[in-house]
Amino acid sequence: DAGITQSxxxxxxxxxxxxxxMCHQTWxxxxxxxxxxxxxxxxxxxxxxxxxxxxxxxxxxxxxxxSRSKTENFPLTLESATRSQTSVYFCxxxxxxxxxxxxxxxxxxxx
Amino acid sequence: xxxxTQSQPEMSVQEAETVTLSCTYDTSENNYYLFWYKQPxxxxxILVIRQEAYKQQNATENRFSVNFQKAAKSFSLKISDSQLGxxxxxxxxxxxxxxYKYIFGTxxxxxxxx
Numbered sequence: 681d682a683g684i685t686q687s688x689x690x691x692x693x694x695x696x697x698x699x700x701x702m703c704h705q706t707w708x709x710x711x712x713x714x715x716x717x718x719x720x721x722x723x724x725x726x727x728x729x730x731x732x733x734x735x736x737x738x739x740x741x742x743x744x745x746x747s748r749s750k751t752e753n754f755p756l757t758l759e760s761a762t763r764s765q766t767s768v769y770f771c772x773x774x775x776x777x778x779x780x781x782x783x784x785x786x787x788x789x790x791x
Numbered sequence: 792x793x794x795x796t797q798s799q800p801e802m803s804v805q806e807a808e809t810v811t812l813s814c815t816y817d818t819s820e821n822n823y824y825l826f827w828y829k830q831p832x833x834x835x836x837i838l839v840i841r842q843e844a845y846k847q848q849n850a851t852e853n854r855f856s857v858n859f860q861k862a863a864k865s866f867s868l869k870i871s872d873s874q875l876g877x878x879x880x881x882x883x884x885x886x887x888x889x890x891y892k893y894i895f896g897t898x899x900x901x902x903x904x905x
Contacts, residue, residue: 713893722882722897730891738892770836777824777886780893782836
């Protein structure tokens with residue numbers, strides 16, 4: 681299916697575990713973004729990427745790692761999950777400075 | 792630093808009335824773009840309206856229009872003839888040509904009352 685998809689939709693993990701959230705887009709958009717959404721904080725940018733093998737930190741990058749070996753994929757890894765990383769995570773992609781297209785979100789709970 | 796500020800956490804409006812959501816931003820760049828997104832309870836993010844900073848004319852999309860005040864760095868969204876389906880979280884966002892960071896505000900939760 682065309683579009684941008686995130687997996688899993690829901691995830692429960694334990695403190696200290698590594699977890700990877702997947703993001704895949706079919707449009708060959710150059711730009712991809714990872715956000716976390718928390719009550720009172722809106723959407724905060726974690727990492728973004730301008731092209732394959734080009735990534736940069738956003739507003740809240742600590743505790744997260746990204747990679748982008750292929751244009752269509754932009755996985756986000758929590759190396760050692762903490763309770764403060766419980767959140768809803770959104771992936772988005774954009775062709776340029778136009779509309780950003782968002783995935784359905786992943787609700788992550790760290791217990 | 793690039794920032795976006797929404798000072799109204801919650802608002803309500805009667806059906807068919809008009810409501811204005813506020814947004815201020817800050818950037819050191821001259822070339823940037825501003826957006827309003829809607830997030831209904833389904834959690835899906837939907838683009839409402841887009842404004843290029845170099846355009847003086849305010850953008851409009853049907854019942855949605857903006858008041859773009861570049862000198863004041865203000866970008867408010869006006870919703871006319873409010874409908875129950877407008878009930879959602881609304882986010883203001885900016886992106887600059889230099890960094891390509893897509894930055895969002897904290898959101899305004901709008902409730903349209905029947």
